[in-house]
Amino acid sequence: MEGRFTEEAAGRHHAPPKPSTITSGEDSVWADVSTLLRAACNEIQEGELIHGENFNLFAAMSALEIMDPKMDSGIVCKYYSLDEAIEDGAAPVPISFDKTIDVQCTIDIMDHLLSCEATWHKGHSLAQTVFSCIYLLKLERTSSHDLLHSYCRIVRATCKAVVSVVSDARTHEEEDIFTMAYGLPLNIEDEKCLAVINTVEETIARQLRACKASPCGRKVIDDFEPLQNDVALEEGYCRAILCRLRFRKHFYHVIMSMKRPQGRGLLLARKHILSCLSELQSILKSEEFLRSNVSGSHSVEDRGTTASGCHPIGFDASLNTRLSAPTPPRSIKIVSWREAIEFFTKLLQDLDIICSLPLDVSLEGTLHFVVQFQKTRPDLVARAHLQNLLVQDGKLYGIHPMFALISKAAGLSEAVKNHSIQQMEFIVQLGVLVVNLLRILCTNAAWQRRKLGKILQDWRVIQMQIEMALRQETGDVSHLPDDLSFRENILRHILLWVEEETYWIAYRFLILGFELELYSPGEYCMVYWYIYIILIKLAEKMHHRMSSNNSLAKSRGKKKKGSALDASKEFQIPPAVSFIQSQISLAEGLTLMLAALKNERLLSNRPSPFNTGYERFLQHFELLQKAGISEDISYRSFEEATKTVSFSTLAMYNYFKDAQRIARDIKHHFSCDPDRLSELRKIEQVAEHNSVALNVVCRLGSLDSSLKVSFEFSHHPFFASAVVKRSS
Amino acid sequence: MEQERVGPVSDAVTSDGVNLTTSGSGAVAQVKKLLFRRMLIGIKDGRFFLGVFNCMDKQGNIILQDAVEYRSTRRASPSSMEQRCLGVILIPSSCRTSCHVDCSIDEQLALLSLHQH
Numbered sequence: 001m002e003g004r005f006t007e008e009a010a011g012r013h014h015a016p017p018k019p020s021t022i023t024s025g026e027d028s029v030w031a032d033v034s035t036l037l038r039a040a041c042n043e044i045q046e047g048e049l050i051h052g053e054n055f056n057l058f059a060a061m062s063a064l065e066i067m068d069p070k071m072d073s074g075i076v077c078k079y080y081s082l083d084e085a086i087e088d089g090a091a092p093v094p095i096s097f098d099k100t101i102d103v104q105c106t107i108d109i110m111d112h113l114l115s116c117e118a119t120w121h122k123g124h125s126l127a128q129t130v131f132s133c134i135y136l137l138k139l140e141r142t143s144s145h146d147l148l149h150s151y152c153r154i155v156r157a158t159c160k161a162v163v164s165v166v167s168d169a170r171t172h173e174e175e176d177i178f179t180m181a182y183g184l185p186l187n188i189e190d191e192k193c194l195a196v197i198n199t200v201e202e203t204i205a206r207q208l209r210a211c212k213a214s215p216c217g218r219k220v221i222d223d224f225e226p227l228q229n230d231v232a233l234e235e236g237y238c239r240a241i242l243c244r245l246r247f248r249k250h251f252y253h254v255i256m257s258m259k260r261p262q263g264r265g266l267l268l269a270r271k272h273i274l275s276c277l278s279e280l281q282s283i284l285k286s287e288e289f290l291r292s293n294v295s296g297s298h299s300v301e302d303r304g305t306t307a308s309g310c311h312p313i314g315f316d317a318s319l320n321t322r323l324s325a326p327t328p329p330r331s332i333k334i335v336s337w338r339e340a341i342e343f344f345t346k347l348l349q350d351l352d353i354i355c356s357l358p359l360d361v362s363l364e365g366t367l368h369f370v371v372q373f374q375k376t377r378p379d380l381v382a383r384a385h386l387q388n389l390l391v392q393d394g395k396l397y398g399i400h401p402m403f404a405l406i407s408k409a410a411g412l413s414e415a416v417k418n419h420s421i422q423q424m425e426f427i428v429q430l431g432v433l434v435v436n437l438l439r440i441l442c443t444n445a446a447w448q449r450r451k452l453g454k455i456l457q458d459w460r461v462i463q464m465q466i467e468m469a470l471r472q473e474t475g476d477v478s479h480l481p482d483d484l485s486f487r488e489n490i491l492r493h494i495l496l497w498v499e500e501e502t503y504w505i506a507y508r509f510l511i512l513g514f515e516l517e518l519y520s521p522g523e524y525c526m527v528y529w530y531i532y533i534i535l536i537k538l539a540e541k542m543h544h545r546m547s548s549n550n551s552l553a554k555s556r557g558k559k560k561k562g563s564a565l566d567a568s569k570e571f572q573i574p575p576a577v578s579f580i581q582s583q584i585s586l587a588e589g590l591t592l593m594l595a596a597l598k599n600e601r602l603l604s605n606r607p608s609p610f611n612t613g614y615e616r617f618l619q620h621f622e623l624l625q626k627a628g629i630s631e632d633i634s635y636r637s638f639e640e641a642t643k644t645v646s647f648s649t650l651a652m653y654n655y656f657k658d659a660q661r662i663a664r665d666i667k668h669h670f671s672c673d674p675d676r677l678s679e680l681r682k683i684e685q686v687a688e689h690n691s692v693a694l695n696v697v698c699r700l701g702s703l704d705s706s707l708k709v710s711f712e713f714s715h716h717p718f719f720a721s722a723v724v725k726r727s728s
Numbered sequence: 729m730e731q732e733r734v735g736p737v738s739d740a741v742t743s744d745g746v747n748l749t750t751s752g753s754g755a756v757a758q759v760k761k762l763l764f765r766r767m768l769i770g771i772k773d774g775r776f777f778l779g780v781f782n783c784m785d786k787q788g789n790i791i792l793q794d795a796v797e798y799r800s801t802r803r804a805s806p807s808s809m810e811q812r813c814l815g816v817i818l819i820p821s822s823c824r825t826s827c828h829v830d831c832s833i834d835e836q837l838a839l840l841s842l843h844q845h
Contacts, residue, residue, distance in 0.1 A: 022768060022776060022778060022798055022809070024766070024830045025766065025830050027832060027833075028830050028831055028832050028833070029830075029831065029832075029833055029836050030768055030828035030829070030830060031828060031829050031830075031831045031835065031836040031839050032826070032827070032828055032839075033759075033762065033767075033827050033828060033829045033839065034826060034827045036755055036758055036759060036762075036839060037759060037784065037788060037790075037827055038788070039754070039755035040755035040756045040758070040759040040784070041784075041786060041787070041788045041821075042755070043754065043755050043756045044756055044785070044786045045786070046786055047786070048785075048786060049783055049784070049785050050756060050759050050760055050763070050783065050784045050785075051763065051782065051783040051784075052763040052764055052782065052783075055782065055783055059816065060782070060783060060791050060816070060818075062816065063791050063816040063817050063818040064814055064815070064816065064817045064818065065817070065818045065820065066771060066777065066817055066818065066819045066820065066823065067771065067773070067820060067822075067823045074775065074797055074799065074812070075773060076773040076774055076775060076799065079803075080774070080799060080800055080801055080802050080803055080807075081801035081802060081810070083801060083802070084801065084802045084803060087802075322812065
């Protein structure tokens with residue numbers, strides 16, 4: 001086929017093209033220069049070029065190479081155009097005049113579309129995935145085929161809705177391909193798609209009832225047409241189609257409900273998510289039936305894109321690869337049908353987590369929720385939904401104004417909510433920063449880390465502005481003394497909270513490096529040292545804020561009771577701070593252990609030939625250093641803290657034991673918080689493990705030169721566990 | 729690549745007149761004259777590229793500037809043509825099936841006489 005086509009094309013096009021289509025200049029003609037070029041080629045020396053004066057080799061290097069499958073998206077494959085493909089019978093309607101085959105093929109198309117959709121969600125262009133379906137590209141052709149038509153219509157409507165969700169959210173780089181729909185028939189309002197699919201669903205549900213009512217299949221109800229011809233297969237096909245249609249319907253509902261403003265549709269969305277998940281199970285179950293009825297002429301693929309394993313009719317991704325510009329054409333592997341179902345199951349579970357978010361939580365709770373949610377590695381669509389839910393009209397869930405949330409988080413009373421201070425420019429700015437932070441936390445890890453590093457500077461600027469305002473307030477005598485102290489109080493609280501938040505962002509920036517595998521084992525020491533410093537600051541600020549909130553609360557309720565219990569509470573460290581302390585001890589322990597191993601040359605790690613420790617320090621922490629979140633952090637202070645550490649220092653104090661003890665002691669405070677509880681358990685495990693390793697290293701390290709220590713993340717995602725081995 | 733020897737070629741060009749049929753280092757000089765002309769290249773999958781002739785190498789690979797791709801919408805002729813702009817493109821000689829240059833009728837006759845040499 002391919003060969004014949006090439007020959008044909010080559011033969012035909014040796015003649016100059018018709019002047020009517022490609023015109024030459026005025027008073028001129030197209031002169032054939034093939035022979036001249038051939039002669040010139042023979043004459044030119046090897047490595048020589050024929051070119052004009054303004055020739056630029058660099059520009060020439062960026063030329064698109066025609067017929068290179070990685071650059072040329074216009075390569076003509078089987079068909080020149082969609083119309084030609086349709087005329088050639090690539091996507092017939094009906095698919096077959098044999099109704100049983102027609103139903104089989106329709107199910108294959110449905111399944112392949114699901115696989116295409118999952119592939120799209122995973123980061124490929126719409127044009128090369130879902131819209132490789134010729135039926136979808138010309139939807140009006142299918143109007144006589146109710147089943148196919150209704151399914152394709154709702155797929156199109158779903159894609160449109162999903163595109164709008166993702167375009168509303170902030171996405172990045174590769175993910176931007178997701179929303180590109182240029183040249184695709186997607187920009188069509190289709191409010192009737194649900195009504196259409198409901199009608200078809202009803203018909204098939206009736207057909208299913210009818211065939212169940214007449215078990216022998218002989219008695220067919222009058223004026224009632226079965227789905228297909230084979231009575232024995234009627235029930236199976238009805239069921240297979242019903243679950244597919246219902247899944248689409250509920251999935252569309254999920255997307256539309258979640259798009260409703262202020263999270264009003266979340267409850268409804270959860271119901272539809274449940275239905276979707278159960279329909280997905282039914283779809284999975286239909287595989288056996290569909291596979292058993294494949295007629296012999298088809299080749300059955302084991303990991304195909306359909307339940308039956310048959311190749312679907314009516315798909316050709318090459319027809320609109322040109323629409324996938326500006327991205328270069330990519331080779332795409334459509335995920336298998338089973339993978340697609342797994343994908344949608346995961347997506348729905350992620351969406352369910354989002355829908356379960358209580359809308360009245362605090363800012364702190366929301367941040368915690370997003371971070372926890374990201375741990376499940378949700379895909380783009382789920383993250384976009386979360387982002388759109390969190391921030392609407394510059395408010396949390398479109399309900400809570402940012403200043404109210406900030407003042408609540410800063411431990412201020414409800415009365416502050418309407419204070420004129422919120423009109424101050426830097427307070428408005430702070431609100432914008434919080435919105436940005438929420439959005440950034442919903443993005444993928446790589447983009448998130450980069451952006452977190454960048455916004456740190458903005459947080460620092462706000463911090464300085466508040467400090468300045470505070471100085472002005474204290475010097476300003478125009479205010480009434482009462483109001484003055486009130487304003488000052490507000491600013492002090494907000495300042496504390498901003499400082500704490502800044503360290504939290506820096507901490508998140510650092511640990512995301514582990515998720516992205518940016519740190520090499522040789523750099524762990526400086527990373528843990530940095531984490532250790534940041535955590536100390538974070539704990540300090542948090543403690544400060546909490547104790548000042550406590551004193552505020554106490555001064556408010558001081559008339560009530562002045563018991564001895566309160567006094568003892570004051571000296572107690574809040575559990576949230578102890579929680580961080582356990583991490584501090586762990587980070588400190590790891591820093592010292594790594595430093596000692598390096599100094600005693602037990603870590604099989606040669607210095608990098610490419611860059612010095614200082615350069616790597618800058619590479620990793622430049623954004624943090626630029627933001628100047630702390631004056632006392634520099635490469636020099638890191639070196640001073642670690643260069644003299646040896647096994648004898650390690651033996652003196654075991655920080656891992658501290659971490660373990662704190663984690664164990666405060667666990668009961670978090671019995672209602674499963675996320676933190678599991679984090680504490682992990683900390684305890686790493687600490688215990690490393691404590692043992694440390695003992696072994698200290699005892700044998702200097703005696704046994706065959707001892708090798710390496711680090712792995714077996715207990716905790718970013719606190720490494722030491723593995724001590726004797727190399728033979 | 730940057731240090732390619734353009735000596736003989738440029739010599740040929742300076743000694744060369746306007747006449748396309750002048751021999752000498754012949755073909756190369758003539759092809760040099762075609763630079764910056766509109767060139768129409770057909771390739772084996774049936775598409776055409778129209779652009780400004782910018783460069784050619786020993787292997788016959790051609791670079792066109794401001795190129796436009798033309799493709800018919802159907803295999804069976806006659807059919808309408810779709811077009812889109814591509815910018816700078818490199819057409820490998822292996823996929824080139826035809827090559828035409830926009831020129832006056834006189835020039836065309838001159839080229840035809842060259843073919844007969």
